Amino acid sequence: xxxxxxxxxxxxxxxxxxxxxxxxxxxxxxxxxxxxxxxxxxxxxxxxxxxxxxxxxxxxxxxxxxxxxxxxxxxxxxxxxxxxxxxxxxxxxxxxxxxxxxxxxxxxxxxxxxxxxxxxxxxxxxxxxxxxxxxxxxxxxxxxxxxxxxxxxxxxxxxxxxxxxxxxxxxxxxxxxxxxxxxxxxxxxxxxxxxxxxxxxxxxxxxxxxxxxxxxxxxxxxxxxxxxxxxxxxxxxxxxxxxxxxxxxxxxxxxxxxxxxxxxxxxxxxxxxxxxxxxxxxxxxxxxxxxxxxxxxxxxxxxxxxxxxxxxxxxxxxxxxxxxxxxxxxxxxxxxxxxxxxxxxxxxxxxxxxxxxxxxxxxxxxxxxxxxxxxxxxxxxxxxxxxxxxxxxxxxxxxxxxxxxxxxxxxxxxxxxxxxxxxxxxxxxxxxxxxxxxxxxxxxxxxxxx
Numbered sequence: 001x002x003x004x005x006x007x008x009x010x011x012x013x014x015x016x017x018x019x020x021x022x023x024x025x026x027x028x029x030x031x032x033x034x035x036x037x038x039x040x041x042x043x044x045x046x047x048x049x050x051x052x053x054x055x056x057x058x059x060x061x062x063x064x065x066x067x068x069x070x071x072x073x074x075x076x077x078x079x080x081x082x083x084x085x086x087x088x089x090x091x092x093x094x095x096x097x098x099x100x101x102x103x104x105x106x107x108x109x110x111x112x113x114x115x116x117x118x119x120x121x122x123x124x125x126x127x128x129x130x131x132x133x134x135x136x137x138x139x140x141x142x143x144x145x146x147x148x149x150x151x152x153x154x155x156x157x158x159x160x161x162x163x164x165x166x167x168x169x170x171x172x173x174x175x176x177x178x179x180x181x182x183x184x185x186x187x188x189x190x191x192x193x194x195x196x197x198x199x200x201x202x203x204x205x206x207x208x209x210x211x212x213x214x215x216x217x218x219x220x221x222x223x224x225x226x227x228x229x230x231x232x233x234x235x236x237x238x239x240x241x242x243x244x245x246x247x248x249x250x251x252x253x254x255x256x257x258x259x260x261x262x263x264x265x266x267x268x269x270x271x272x273x274x275x276x277x278x279x280x281x282x283x284x285x286x287x288x289x290x291x292x293x294x295x296x297x298x299x300x301x302x303x304x305x306x307x308x309x310x311x312x313x314x315x316x317x318x319x320x321x322x323x324x325x326x327x328x329x330x331x332x333x334x335x336x337x338x339x340x341x342x343x344x345x346x347x348x349x350x351x352x353x354x355x356x357x358x359x360x361x362x363x364x365x366x367x368x369x370x371x372x373x374x375x376x377x378x379x380x381x382x383x384x385x386x387x388x389x390x391x392x393x394x395x396x397x398x399x400x401x402x403x404x405x406x407x408x409x410x411x412x413x414x415x416x417x418x419x420x421x422x423x424x425x426x427x428x429x430x431x432x433x434x435x436x437x438x439x440x441x442x443x444x445x446x447x448x449x450x
Contacts, residue, residue: 019311022299026315027322029296031330032289033057033123034131035339041279044263044271051282053262053272054123055255059247060286061119064293065240071298072233100230105238107224111395112242114216119243120251122209128202130341132324133179133350137203139320139357140172141210142364145390148218155385160375164364171360174353176203182344221394232301232396301396312388313365313379317358324354361387 039051076097083090126134146165149155157165179202183195252269260266276283303315330340362368365386366375378386389397 018302022303025296029292041275044274055267056272062240062243064290067294068233069237108238109242112239116243118209118212125202125206135320136175137206144214158375160373167360171353171357178346178350181346236297
């Protein structure tokens with residue numbers, strides 16, 4: 001259950017760059033997504049409308065993830081190319097690659113369906129709440145995963161972990177309620193009840209999305225973890241491919257057929273295309289969002305396999321803060337109120353909720369000790385029950401990466417992949433590892449100390 005990395009608090013230069021890029025991509029991805037909902041453009045009737053098609057954003061997100069598929073196949077080709085002069089090692093590599101069968105691809109479609117539902121719900125949630133609140137609410141997903149771990153998977157929570165889960169639940173309630181405060185008043189001085197109700201819809205949709213995601217993670221660990229051993233880029237790419245196909249051929253036709261406010265449809269793709277044609281800003285921001293999704297997922301793989309659980313926890317805790325700071329800067333310093341979010345009376349409760357959320361997470365992880373509640377340091381021990389592990393797909397954290405991302409199982413969460421028995425590289429062939437990953441003579445050493 002633990003990785004046992006020495007010096008897990010340290011961070012080498014390579015890992016620091018990965019951390020910074022991962023944090024920047026994660027922050028930019030959320031900011032770009034919310035900014036898209038704040039744009040205006042001329043629609044199919046020529047009238048200016050708010051650009052708020054949540055299904056389109058879901059489609060763009062999965063399209064960005066799908067780019068991981070060609071990256072995976074290029075990586076596999078490169079591995080074979082490097083071994084052309086070693087027929088024995090090449091044969092072993094081909095044998096390992098052959099283990100990824102058509103059954104593997106079909107099994108990967110199942111969590112993709114869970115992820116599609118979760119993503120649609122959370123994107124709808126982001127449409128109705130501020131990006132900073134949305135990100136903090138997503139952090140509360142630890143509660144759902146921890147409870148399912150305890151009651152479904154049989155990983156019993158200790159008293160300190162139960163206390164942490166309860167405090168995180170209180171923090172989520174505080175952040176959710178903060179969305180009801182500080183809405184602009186009407187000209188008559190009355191409270192904007194419609195805005196408050198709209199924000200509550202966003203809170204509930206976001207929490208519903210995090211719940212579905214926790215079901216996905218539980219399903220992956222309980223049903224699929226023993227059957228799937230595929231490189232993370234393949235996992236990400238197949239999830240993106242399945243999501244893109246389902247969005248294009250199932251959800252979009254349904255959204256177009258169901259009556260709604262978007263020119264007679266729940267979401268009209270033709271109106272979305274018209275607004276993209278008439279707004280270079282919407283087109284540029286959509287492309288930026290797509291690219292950032294790919295960068296975020298790629299660097300999430302690197303973060304998972306290069307860095308210790310301590311730095312995972314830091315990354316998870318920093319993202320809500322950086323998103324909030326950037327949103328405030330956009331509103332007050334760069335766009336003069338057009339984009340971003342303003343500070344209001346509810347922001348104080350949100351700030352308090354963020355502090356309580358961080359404290360609850362630290363108590364859950366055992367990093368913050370409470371008298372009378374004994375518990376292990378889950379982050380220090382790189383436990384699969386720590387908050388960084390709970391917030392990531394088990395299929396991702398329990399599999400190795402393919403070159404050039406592979407770090408020889410350096411991830412603190414890879415509990416069933418040993419350094420000398422790597423199922424993707426053929427652990428018995430030391431020469432194969434040496435030829436595939438010459439950088440490990442220097443890179444793996446630093447990774448093991450991070």
